[in-house]
Structures are given as C-alpha cells and as structure tokens.
Amino acid sequence: MRRxxxxxxALACTAVLASAVPAFADDPTPVAEATATPSVSPAPTDSxxxxxxxxxxxxxxxxxxxxxxxxxxxxxSAQSGAEAGLIGGGATAVLAAGGAAVFLVRRRRATGx
Amino acid sequence: xxxxxxxxxVTAATxxxxxxxxxxxxxxxxxxxxxxxxxxxxxPPAKATRALGRSVPVGLEIPAIGVxxxxxxxxxxxxxxxxxxxxxxxDVAGWYRHSPTPGRLGPSVILGHVTVGVHGDGVFRHLTRLxxxxxxxxxxxxxxxxxxxVDSIRTVAKADFPTDAVYGNVDRPxxxxxxxxxPRTGEEYRDNVIVFAALSSASP
Numbered sequence: 001m002r003r004x005x006x007x008x009x010a011l012a013c014t015a016v017l018a019s020a021v022p023a024f025a026d027d028p029t030p031v032a033e034a035t036a037t038p039s040v041s042p043a044p045t046d047s048x049x050x051x052x053x054x055x056x057x058x059x060x061x062x063x064x065x066x067x068x069x070x071x072x073x074x075x076x077s078a079q080s081g082a083e084a085g086l087i088g089g090g091a092t093a094v095l096a097a098g099g100a101a102v103f104l105v106r107r108r109r110a111t112g113x
Numbered sequence: 114x115x116x117x118x119x120x121x122x123v124t125a126a127t128x129x130x131x132x133x134x135x136x137x138x139x140x141x142x143x144x145x146x147x148x149x150x151x152x153x154x155x156x157p158p159a160k161a162t163r164a165l166g167r168s169v170p171v172g173l174e175i176p177a178i179g180v181x182x183x184x185x186x187x188x189x190x191x192x193x194x195x196x197x198x199x200x201x202x203x204d205v206a207g208w209y210r211h212s213p214t215p216g217r218l219g220p221s222v223i224l225g226h227v228t229v230g231v232h233g234d235g236v237f238r239h240l241t242r243l244x245x246x247x248x249x250x251x252x253x254x255x256x257x258x259x260x261x262x263v264d265s266i267r268t269v270a271k272a273d274f275p276t277d278a279v280y281g282n283v284d285r286p287x288x289x290x291x292x293x294x295x296p297r298t299g300e301e302y303r304d305n306v307i308v309f310a311a312l313s314s315a316s317p
Contacts (some may be wrong), residue, residue: 059218
C-alpha cells in the first residue's frame with residue numbers, strides 16, 4: 001500500500017513539474033527586453049526632432065524636452081529579486097500539488113474506494 | 114488523517130514557507146539617499162567668468178566622486194523627452210545637443226545614468242555626494258576645458274520635474290547634471306537628481 005501511495009505522489013509531482021518547467025524556461029527573455037528601453041537609442045535618426053539648432057546669442061535651450069529624463073534602469077539585484085519571487089511561487093505550487101495528491105491517494109485507500 | 118498524510122502535509126507546508134520567504138521583491142525598499150537642498154538660491158554673484166566659444170563637450174571629469182567619462186551627444190526621443198545614453202557596461206554621460214555647449218551663455222545640460230540594469234552602477238551613481246563648490250570639468254572638442262563649481266543639488270520627484278529651472282534662460286554660463294534617484298518602484302526611480310553649477314574658469 002505504501003508503495004502505491006509513493007508511486008501516486010511521484011507521478012503527480014512529475015506531472016506538475018513537467019507543466020511548470022516551460023514557464024520557468026522563458027524567464028530570461030523579458031528581463032533582457034526590459035533593459036533595452038526604447039528611449040535610450042543614441043541614434044539621431046530615431047528621433048523626429050527639429051533640425052539641430054545651435055543655441056543663439058540669447059543663451060538658452062533651443063528645444064525644451066517634455067517630461068523628466070529616465071536615467072536609471074534597475075540594477076541586477078532588483079531584477080533577480082523579481083525572478084526569485086516568480087520561481088518561489090512556482091515551487092510553492094508544485095509542493096502543494098504533491099501534498100494534495102498524497103492526501104487524496106491515502107484517503108481513497110483508507111475508505112477502500 | 115493517517116500519520117503518513119500528516120507528514121506529507123507538514124513537509125509540503127514547511128517547504129512552501131521556506132521558498133515563499135526566500136523570493137521577495139526588494140525593489141520597493143527605500144534607498145538611504147537623502148533629499149538634498151531644494152533651493153538653488155545660493156548663487157554666487159552674476160559677475161562670473163566670461164563665456165567661452167562654442168565647442169561641443171567630449172569628456173567630463175568630477176574629481177570629488179571619481180567621474181572621468183567620455184561625453185556623447187543626445188537629442189530628443191520620439192516621445193519628445195530627452196534621449197539618455199544607452200544601457201551599456203561602459204556607461205558614459207551625454208550632452209543634450211539643443212542646450213548650449215559648456216561654457217557658453219545659458220544652461221548646458223549633461224545626463225547620465227545612476228544604474229544601468231544588469232551592468233550595475235551608472236556613471237552618475239554618486240551624484241548626490243557632491244557638495245557646494247565641488248569642481249566639474251567639461252573637456253571640449255577644441256582642446257579647451259570649461260571648469261564649473263557646484264551651486265546646489267536638488268532631488269525632485271519626476272512628476273514635478275522643474276523644467277524652467279533646468280532648461281530656462283540664465284544670464285551666465287551654467288551647467289546641469291541630471292540623473293535618477295530616490296526610491297525605486299520596479300525598474301523606475303521616483304526622483305531626478307539635478308546638480309546646478311556655474312562656470313568658474315576656463316583652461317586653454
């Protein structure tokens with residue numbers, strides 16, 4: 001009986017893991033994309049800005065940008081923290097599913113169903 | 114519930130707790146950065162060093178915080194915000210090319226990252242450590258250099274970015290150094306750190 005219980009639990013855990021692994025495997029892609037913000041392109045051709053006007057004798061800025069500059073992308077530790085949270089959530093789900101499977105099999109055996 | 118089931122549940126619950134506690138997102142933590150003086154009012158007398166001729170900046174030195182970087186040119190992004198330097202390991206500063214060149218009359222604007230994603234610290238990581246009168250040297254393409262002295266450092270919410278104070282006309286050669294700062298939400302910094310400086314001398 002005990003072997004049956006362990007076999008059922010192992011089968012359940014394997015099934016859950018198999019379905020969860022592809023989700024983990026995709027993690028690096030969005031991180032890599034997140035570091036390449038569209039506003040960082042230094043190529044002048046990317047921006048529909050006016051002809052490069054040199055500042056005049058008035059001593060001012062010829063074209064005033066709108067908004068605030070985005071001069072900071074979160075460092076590695078912050079990004080890996082988010083990844084760790086995701087992986088932790090997945091692992092929790094896997095363990096919970098395994099425990100539930102063991103419980104159900106045990107209960108069925110006990111009731112003789 | 115049999116003893117085996119109980120053991121299975123206890124094991125699963127303990128493992129869940131351990132895994133859940135280990136994977137928190139730390140991006141919301143407050144940085145130790147403090148808000149600097151918010152008043153650029155402590156200007157030295159307007160009678161300052163004579164303005165220099167036009168020459169684009171090619172390098173920037175800030176000895177007090179160990180900055181010595183090339184300077185690239187930046188324009189406008191598609192959304193009309195100012196471009197910023199690319200996120201690379203060898204992070205550099207960038208001069209906004211619609212602002213006066215350093216040493217010319219008006220506010221010359223130079224931007225740099227505080228952090229550059231997976232590459233770690235940006236070239237302006239320690240901008241908040243600057244103090245009044247610290248020296249900033251802009252090396253120019255014609256071989257001369259414009260030397261500035263820090264007037265003030267402001268940390269302001271991005272939502273309240275002081276456009277006039279940064280880009281508005283002034284009656285002497287000035288410099289603005291801009292980066293991000295303050296607490297972070299996800300990948301976004303809440304604030305901008307702006308250094309206001311005035312031309313103090315020029316070297317041939």
